[in-house]
Amino acid sequence: MRRLIRDNALASCFLLLFLLSLAGQSVAGTAAYNEDQVAEGGAPVTWLQYVTSSTFAVDVAENxxxxxxxxxxxxxxxxxxxxxxxxxxxxxxxxxxxxxxxxxxxxxxxxxxxxxxxxxxxxxxxxxxxxxxxxxxxxxxxxxxxxxxxxxxxxxxxxxxxxxxxxxxxxxxxxxxxxxxxxxxxxxxxxxxxxxxxxxxxxxxxxxxxxxxxxxxxxxxxxx
Known part of the structure; x- marks a missing residue:
């Protein structure tokens, strides 16, 4: 197992960084989206609603x-x-x-x-x-x-x-x-x-x- 981890450490490291940054983006994006919603008189959304929205999808896909x-x-x-x-x-x-x-x-x-x-x-x-x-x-x-x-x-x-x-x-x-x-x-x-x-x-x-x-x-x- 240790050898498997060592031999795949580079890919594993970047995949972990990807998942952490994607999670961070989803949290920060939800907060930013809700700020705009409230400023425009709309209702805030939940994290799940945001990450399944077209707004989140386009931000991820364009990168x-x-x-x-x-x-x-x-x-x-x-x-x-x-x-x-x-x-x-x-x-x-x-x-x-x-x-x-x-x-x-x-x-x-x-x-x-x-x-x-x-x-x-x-x-x-x-x-x-x-x-x-x-x-x-x-x-x-x-x-x-x-x-x-x-x-x-x-x-x-x-x-x-x-x-x-x-x-x-x-x-x-x-x-x-x-x-x-x-x-x-x-x-x-x-x-x-x-x-x-x-x-x-x-x-x-x-x-x-x-x-x-x-x-x-x-x-x-x-x-x-």
Whole structure:
């Protein structure tokens, strides 16, 4: 059991942090929502009513979709683009999909390689791009969830102002939707660019996301 916990400590830690922050968001969100309700002459809601509302759903989904978009684009873009000196990049000259021998697929697969890495045809192709596909699908699903929940919350606000509700197409082409969406996207892209560039010159000893402390700034794709 101790070895199981140790071997899965990184994922377990972040899943626990996720659950704690989601719980905190739900409590703080309920309080903030009720403040607005009371200020506008409405009745406060319970925690359960809030976490099952479209308001909470859209706040959660819009953050999820921006995070998965970040990972999806980073996984795909780093296949082809490099950043000299960054441990987040491949070495210069290694751009592209690399050879079968380098990727250990087909006849170059080892005894412990996944079965689909050694397979031929569509199975190898699918497995070769499965991470990007999974991240892309999760992004699309969370973006769809954001649009549906956001539409419900947006129409609630419009009805409260005695305005006509809008359809899904009207909402996803509205300034409201893209204002909420792009404010999340820009922060994710800035964070990735900062990590790529700062890791050229700064170090975190022992972290696989950092170069070794003594590596030159020009060293690329090394980790400490």
């Amino acid at each position: 999820w979709q921006s995070e998965y978009l970040q990972f999806f684009l980073y996984i795909i873009i780093t296949v082809w683009l490099i950043q000299r000196g960054s441990p987040e990049s491949k070495e210069g000259g290694e751009e592209g999909l690399e050879s079968d021998a380098e990727q250990k697929v087909g006849p170059f697969a080892g005894a412990r390689s996944p079965a689909w890495a050694a397979a031929a045809g569509w199975r190898r192709t699918l497995f070769s791009h499965s991470l990007g596909i999974a991240m892309g699908l999760i992004f699309l699903l969370s973006w769809l969830a954001q649009s549906v929940a956001g539409l419900a919350a947006y129409d609630e606000e419009r009805l409260a102002r005695l305005e006509d509700p809008v359809g899904w197409v009207g909402y996803v082409t509205s300034a409201e939707f893209w204002n909420r969406t792009l404010q999340n996207w820009q922060s994710e892209f800035l964070a990735v660019a900062s990590m790529v560039l700062l890791a050229i010159f700064l170090r975190e000893r022992g972290s696989p996301q950092s170069k070794k402390v003594g590596d030159p700034h020009s060293a690329t794709a090394s980790s400490g």
